[in-house]
Amino acid sequence: MAQRLPDLEALELLVAVAETGSLGQAAARQRISQPSASARMRTLERRLGVRLLVRSPSGSRLTSAGLVVTDWARTVLEPAYALVEGVSALRARQHGRLRVAASLTIAEHLMPGWLVTLRDVDPGVHVELNVANSAHVIERLRGGEADLGFIEGRGAPRDLHSRAVARDRLVVVVAPAHAWSRKRRPLRPVELATTPLLLREAGSGTRETLEAALAAYGGVTEPALELGGTAPLRIAAISGTAPAVLSALAVADEIAAGRLVEVPSELNLDRVLRAVWPRGRELPDAAVRLLHVTRGRS
Amino acid sequence: MAQRLPDLEALELLVAVAETGSLGQAAARQRISQPSASARMRTLERRLGVRLLVRSPSGSRLTSAGLVVTDWARTVLEPAYALVEGVSALRARQHGRLRVAASLTIAEHLMPGWLVTLRDVDPGVHVELNVANSAHVIERLRGGEADLGFIEGRGAPRDLHSRAVARDRLVVVVAPAHAWSRKRRPLRPVELATTPLLLREAGSGTRETLEAALAAYGGVTEPALELGGTAPLRIAAISGTAPAVLSALAVADEIAAGRLVEVPSELNLDRVLRAVWPRGRELPDAAVRLLHVTRGRS
DNA sequence: GGCAGGTCATAGAGTTCCTCTATGGCTCAA
């Protein structure tokens, strides 16, 4: 039947047991009592229906199933920590924080990972994250409401410093049932320009990149649907009849799972994701550290 | 302070609210009462310290923070569903199940995703997953204890059918502090053959691939440490002084986060991950479906 | 041989938390 989702803290405990080799030590690490840990593991095993531990008076070892489940647990915990870190940055204004404004694509896919790494590198830095589209990020920097910004799209304005931090690519995706999924040759730009598409709202970096690339071909036609986030777009594309244009970062999972198909295109929709900051002002220490973290990532 | 981890079911509810636009409908989808959903969302907001919803008598919409958090929640839920699916396959023997044996690398990184997709495609198929190293997988197939196997390494034995399902690459990784992380030119095979390494146990596909590649250079020297899973190896590599050789799948996250550094090598350590099954026997329907799912993935 | 220090399990009590049903207030559309 509908298997209930496991408890994240129980998974965390499992990982702790795997690493310490003892329920008691794992309990101490999680700051709970040893009997609680014992009960929690028992509950987890019962819920999952799998024996994970071999308990013995000299410690606890993982079963072969436990070994695999522990690794799966890590893949769940990692984005969970990223979420917690990201949420902490979203929390309403607090003094002494580095004020970061980031466009949606970057905030969604890159920022949480950066924040986790930043916390490792320097636990003292606290970030306040503001999510806005690229145009708005620039406004905030100019208005002194943000110390550091992240935008996608063409170049940065002249009055701002900028540095590339990652590369992204817009992709055209359709549901597997859509006719384009069986296309043999790459899409010609004109096809893209004349087909009603599922798009992000005007002012977003994603939309601007596409419009700039299609400007020579008459610009984009009236969108089939215009939505304010990537998730609704994904869903519309999966169930919908129109193609969507989205960041490759946002649909990598869907493509891998076969729920969406990438349609090759002749158009070059690569784009650079950049950190930007005001020319006049001095960059705070914390911003320098964050910039350092964003270096050397994909 | 130590931020507590969110409740997965609360995150699931948040996603449901985002998609239905209403707390009540989301509650119905999760099969809980509307007041429970209301309370759960309130608890989630309190725990995270962020307002996620704008409630109104005509429905609930996400705040801008809620939009982002919802997307983060999806990235947490996806591996969680994969874990649940995987665990269900690990559960002790049940009749009428497709018996699959997979090597550790495949079981850890690819199988859960396949199972989630398989469930989408055909909810009727139930898989029983057995994790063993590549040598053992082949034994199980020959002994009739498994219907379908997945192995990594060189070619498959002659008495088995096989089909490539994915490609993988072994990488040499070291902690950022290790001298090799500053190496200018690619590692020569002899260096790798004469350096004590952190390795998986003999008999594992990972180990065999490395030994085959180094055979011409005198084989691998005595390992610095020999461990039975990728997780302990990762940890040993991160904190350790010796280089580790691991599947790229297993360390992609660590490399992205900068906790490990990949050392380029002249040695070609690409390898093909294959599905294998006995020649004589007929492949069960369910196996054919699973094979179909594994097609067209990275 | 026996004691010390580690392991994990059990028992019982207290409490927190979450669930439900029932109800009320609000908005929007007919």
Add this chain to the structure above:
DNA sequence: TTGAGCCATAGAGGAACTCTATGACCTGCC
């Protein structure tokens, strides 16, 4: 104005988790 849909509150019930205290067991040392 009325009805349907939305969300919040109240109050009761119960499930689950927490803790402390204790016991049983293995390992290693004296």
